[in-house]
Amino acid sequence: MYKKMIVFLDGKPLPVIIRNYTKQDYAGMIALQQESFPPPYPEELLWNEEQLAKHLDHFPAGALCVETEGRIIGSMTGLIVNLDDYGHSHTWETITDNGYIRNHNPEGDTLYVADLCVSPAFRKAGIGKWLMQSMYETVVFLNLKRLLGAGRMPGYHIHAESLTPKQYLEKAVLGELRDPVLTFLLRCGRMPIGVASNYLDDEESLGNAALMEWRNPFLEQPEA
Template structure:
């Protein structure tokens, strides 16, 4: 994939590119992770070069990065799996701990491993551009859907009165806003369930919403 356009933060227009990443990008991709997930996020959960090498080797179509003025500002990674409808799973198992060695070349689902954007570039809509590009990958490959677990970092503040399912419902209705779930809903993702113990994430209390996008041509 190679896509060029002019991104804007509402004031400035800058040249932007979405493309597949390669070995020459690994150091910069790890730096993007560090900027996107600062402490108390555990540094050992940032990408390492072995994981990135697996992404490029096993499913290059699912290894995307976004550049602003030639600098990598964000990335998105996926693998292919075939997963039963309604199956509950955790991030570690479904993504092989981010190494994607369980990638299925004929899997009917493009599963999102990670998406991140440097904080200083988040007003340029790069997350939505990356998501749209992965939708295009789903269509190009003839897969049935895109699926992934969305963190719910706003949940901890409401856990004393809401279950994760009830919290998700309030976000869906617009009564609450969540930094991740609201973004995914705006990108066209549809919740299909809640997974507990999905990822070690204190703010989400380990919960995630399973968020789907169906290929309209499949």
């Protein structure tokens, strides 16, 4: 994938390129991760060069980045799986092979999102939405059934004493509370299909994540 476009940051046009990342981008990708996921996010969950190399070995079409003026300001990584092999009770480590995606299955039906991050300085420019749109295009191009991924619930720890993870997700869907990740995914067209417990070692989410799906509209059948 390679596309040039203009986004707007604080009302000013910003030329960007969305493309597949390469070996030359490793340092920029790792710097982006460090900037995007500061503590208490576990440092061991940030990409390393070996993982990035495996992404390119197994599924380069699912390795996307956003560049402006030679700087990597966003990235998104996915792999193809057969959802029936994992169901809805999987963990991040299981379904992404601890981030190495050696379990990528070219014959699968689902593009699974392993990671999405955007530099904090550029989050008001719609970079995350354009990455998501680009991955939707990949789903359509490869004739897959869906895009699926689990969204962190970073606001959940604030409400944990009064709400279950499922109730928290329901309130986010109804707009009764705003979660920075879940609300973003809803605005991108993702739909919730459940909650995964013990999905990721994430203090803010207390280990929970919302499974959020986007179905290929060219394969989707209307309900009877």
